Amino acid sequence: MSQGPEAYIDKSRRLKDEDTFCFSCTPDKSCFTNCCYDLSLLLMPYDILRLKNHLGMKSADFLKRYTSIYVGQNSGLPVVLVKMEAPYLKCPFLEEGKGCRVYEDRPGACRTYPLARMACRSQEREGVEEFYYIIREPDCEGFQDGKEWTVRSWKKNEGIEQYNEMNDIFGEIFHAKTVSGIANLNADQIDIFHMGCYDIDSFRQYFLEGPNLDRYMESEEVIETISNDEEALLKHGMRWVNKKLFQGGCFASGSGCSR
Ligand code: SF4
Ligand code: SF4
Structure with missing residues (x-):
């Protein structure tokens, strides 16, 4: 695989919402879709939800057909x-000569490019602090005659905020694992992580249809919300994984339950 975009991150500038950069990606550029080859495209849980729905597939079938899954060296x-x-x-989502066939639901990384989001928990207040770097890949012509954007207007134009919100909930799991001091997960724990974060249709079946104590601990209101709203179900799935694996195992949203 060629060098990933991370090799071209320009760390000389940290961009916040009001900072500007110039970029235009249009089909008339000679590099058009060149960036959709030979890349290390990581999918986050919300990317998978959007893509599998776009393609009309069950999450397990989508994961089997289009992805490979491995345990990250650093994160475990x-x-x-x-x-x-x-x-x-x-x-696999590129239609040669045409462009991205999942464009409306393309992954967050494709939307955010040529920016790279850096997010960490705020030291001073609740929530996450973010800034962005520019990725300057030498073959990308998007910086030539580019339109001026602020980071904020780019995020709005590309529909990135929804992705960021979901990714921050996912990021909480990585943080909780670090704090817990747990180095490696066993096979059962990996299955729990996989189902709650990536295989949303199996999680729905397990959590809402199968017999399990975790569901009985939830209020009717929560059950109704996650039964009717897949994005709420995914948020619930990620928080369920976090609690189950790294915070004592018991989970009822909003109840402050601890064991
Ligand atoms: S301008 Fe950059 S992002 Fe757009 S198609 Fe060309 S290489 Fe890809
Ligand atoms: S998902 Fe679409 S935009 Fe992203 S790399 Fe694939 S074809 Fe390109």
């Missing part, structure tokens, strides 16, 4: 990568 947690297609290592 399962991560999901899009399988590039032979022989030219094409992203």
Whole structure:
């Protein structure tokens, strides 16, 4: 695999919401879709939800067909990568000569490019602090004759905020694992992580349809919300994983339950 975009991150500038940069990605550029080959495209839980719905697939089928999953060396947690297609290592969502066939639901990383989001927990207040770096890949012509954007207007234009919100909930799991001091997960724990974060349709079946104590601990209101709203279900799934694996196991949202 060629060098990933992270090799071209320009760390000389940290951009906040009001900072500006110039960029235009349009089909008339000679590099158009070149960036959709031979890349290490990590999928976050919300990316998977949007993509599997776009393609009309169950999450388990989507994961099997389009991704490979491995345990991250640094995090010790399962991560999901899009399988590039032979022989030219094409992203499977690229329709050659046309463009991205999942454009409305393309992954957060594709939306955010040419920016890279850095997020960490705030030391001073609740929540996450973020800033952005620019990725300056030498073959990308988007910086030539680019339109001026603020980071805020780019995020709005590309629909990034929803993705960031979900990714921050996912990031809480990584933080909780670090705080817990747990180095490696066993096979059962990996299955729990996989289901609650990545395989949302199996999580729905397990949590809402199967017999399990965790559901009986939830209020009717919560059950109704997550039964009717898949994004709420995914948030619940990620928080369930966090609590179950790294914070004592018992989980009822909003109840302050601890064991
Ligand atoms: S301008 Fe950059 S982001 Fe757009 S298609 Fe070309 S290489 Fe990809
Ligand atoms: S998902 Fe779409 S935009 Fe992203 S790499 Fe694949 S084809 Fe390109």
